[in-house]
Amino acid sequence: MTSKKPEKPRHHGNLREALIDAGIDLLQHGGLSALTLRKCAAKAGVSHAAPAHHFSGLDGLIGAIATRGFTQFSDYMLTSRAKAADSDADRLRAILNGYIEFTVDHPALFTLMFGSRIEIDPDQQLAQAAATAYQVLAETCAPFSIDPDGNPRELEILVWSLCHGYASLRLVGQVTPDGPMNDVGFSDILRRLPDIVGLSGDNPK
Template identity: 50%
Template sequence: MTDHSGKKPHHHGDLRAALIQSGIDILTESGLEALTLRRCAARAGVSHAAPAHHFDGLSGLRAAIAKEGFDRFRTQMLRSRASGSQSPEGRILSLCRGYLDFAVENPALFALIFSCGPMSQFEEDMKAGTATAYGVLRETCAPFVPEGADPLVVETQVWSLIHGFSHLFLAGTFGPDSGPPDHHRLFAPVMALLREIGTPPAPK
């Protein structure tokens, strides 16, 4: 007889959340390739058929994990933004620190949230308010948008800068470095480009 005593029972209402957390744990420990419905079920202590009641296959599970990942991403950016100077410049730099910290602390989850479909979650976030991850970026960039200009220009400048830096950092492009990622010797000089955000290009 199989011993199920080690499994943790889950009420129907929180099984979906338990499966999502199990998926995040698997991502953290073993990477994206290890994420399967069967492994999530085993991790949550339920039958391998249980995820079918909550997700439309593996793609549905990945999408649900990505949504939770974006929520956590937003929370980290908000926390980081609140921890530094509350000047417009300080807030945008602190947000970038939170962005990088999330990527470094959650590399597999970071990869998933930006690879789950055609970035559908982030694209939807761009249409919403500050309750979304993109909304936090948009709100923080707002003071730098020149009157009458398209906010997406400034938002894309900031997003490209910190997203690109985060990916290069994770890839080891900058080489080994000790200490927090935002203390890397290249972080401050690269983020200094934020001072130019929203300023028109010099005439040729």
């Protein structure tokens, strides 16, 4: 009733974010193979060549989507940790559960984030987002110490490998009803956490 917007303007106004949103939506509904530059452009309402002004090709868009992914990923872990009971061990369990929940809720995005087309080094925003996610893990592992004189990063990588490995195998394994993952839940893995992070015996926390 009021003045109508004329035909679609040449200037989208926020195309970069719209393309990223479109990409995440395509991943969520169609999986990794559904993500194409032309489909993102179509979803955002522009021509197939419009993204080229905002991204260095499909790999540039993938990097931007991964950056958004790492931000949401960190949020999952932080939100989970905020709800944890007040012990170091519970906080660690909480962020690992957050890790797994993210992969359950966003399997294709997670796969893209750690996929073969990702190059973290030249993309500062991606590197920053990935480092922030890692920092959540690092600071939650900090209270624990396998070896007080050792490299704290060892414990971090140990825990990260365990969790990431489980998540990755689960994503792959879910297509095999009789696969080895079928009856081992992540809580079974978490039950082992005290031994792994040096919380058994005389070092409870």
